[in-house]
C-alpha cells in the first residue's frame with residue numbers, strides 16, 4: 411500500500427464518531443470557541459478538530475428499535491455527520507477507516523471507504539482521542555455467527571426488519587419464536603418492540619429473553635429495573651435469568667438444549 415502524507419500537524423484527531431467521539435468533538439469545539447472569544451489565541455485559531463469514522467452517518471442507537479418497527483425514519487435515527495456538523499465549522503468530518511496508529515511519530519494511517527481506492531493515507535496529529543467503541547465477539551458461542559443476528563447497526567436493523575416481514579408473509583400456524591440474548595436495556599427494549607411489531611397482525615409471536623445475570627437490567631436503578639420487569643410481564647415476554655447460551659442451532663430446530671439453566 412502506498413502512503414500519502416498529509417501535513418497539518420496541529421489538528422486534533424478523534425477516531426470514531428459514536429456517542430463518545432461525537433460528544434468529545436462537540437465539547438472540544440465549544441471549549442475552543444470559548445477560549446477564542448476570551449483572548450483570540452492565534453494557536454487555537456489554526457487548530458481544527460478532525461472527526462473520523464468509517465461510516466457516513468452517526469447512529470442514534472436508542473432509536474434503532476423505532477427504525478426497525480417503522481416508527482422513525484433513517485434521517486431521524488442516522489443523520490449524516492455532514493448535516494450534524496454543519497453549524498460547527500471547526501469540526502471537519504472525514505469518512506475514513508483507521509488502519510493503524512503511530513504514537514511515536516504522532517500519525518494515523520487510514521483508508522477511505524467512500525472511494526474505490528485502497529490507497530493508505532497518513533495524517534499527523536497534535537492530539538488524538540480513540541473512541542472506536544467495542545466489537546461483538548459472536549464466535550464465542552458456537553452457531554452464533556451463522557444463526558444469530560446482532561442488533562447494533564442500521565444494516566442489522568434493516569436485516570431484522572426484512573426477516574420479520576418474511577416471517578409474517580409465511581403466515582405460520584404456530585407462534586413465531588423469537589429469542590433475544592442479553593437482558594440489558596437493548597435486549598429489554600428489543601423484546602418489547604418485537605411484541606409491538608406483531609400486534610394487530612395475524613402472526614402470533616412468543617418472545618423469550620435470556621439473561622446470564624441474576625436479574626435483568628442489572629445496571630439500572632432499582633426503580634427502572636422493576637419497571638422493565640413489569641413491562642416484560644405485561645407484554646408476555648418469557649424471561650430466563652441465570653441462563654447462559656451454550657450453542658445456537660439453525661432456526662427450524664426446536665431443541666430445548668440450546669440454552670441451559672445454571
Ligand SMILES: Cc1cc2nc3c(=O)[nH]c(=O)nc-3n(C[C@H](O)[C@H](O)[C@H](O)COP(=O)(O)OP(=O)(O)OC[C@H]3O[C@@H](n4cnc5c(N)ncnc54)[C@H](O)[C@@H]3O)c2cc1C
Pocket residue numbers: 425426427428429430431462463464465471472473474475506507508509541542543544561562595596
Ligand atoms: C440498540 C442499542 C440501543 C442503546 N440504547 C442506549 C440508551 O438508551 N442509553 C444508553 O446510555 N446507551 C444505549 N446503548 C449503548 C450505547 O449506544 C453505547 O454505550 C455507546 O454507543 C458507546 O459509545 P462509543 O462512542 O464508545 O462507541 P460506538 O457508539 O460504538 O461508536 C464507535 C464508532 O467508532 C467507529 N469505528 C470503529 N472502528 C473504527 C475504525 N477502525 N475506523 C474508523 N471508525 C471506526 C464506528 O463506526 C462507530 O461509529 C444502546 C446500544 C444499542 C446497540
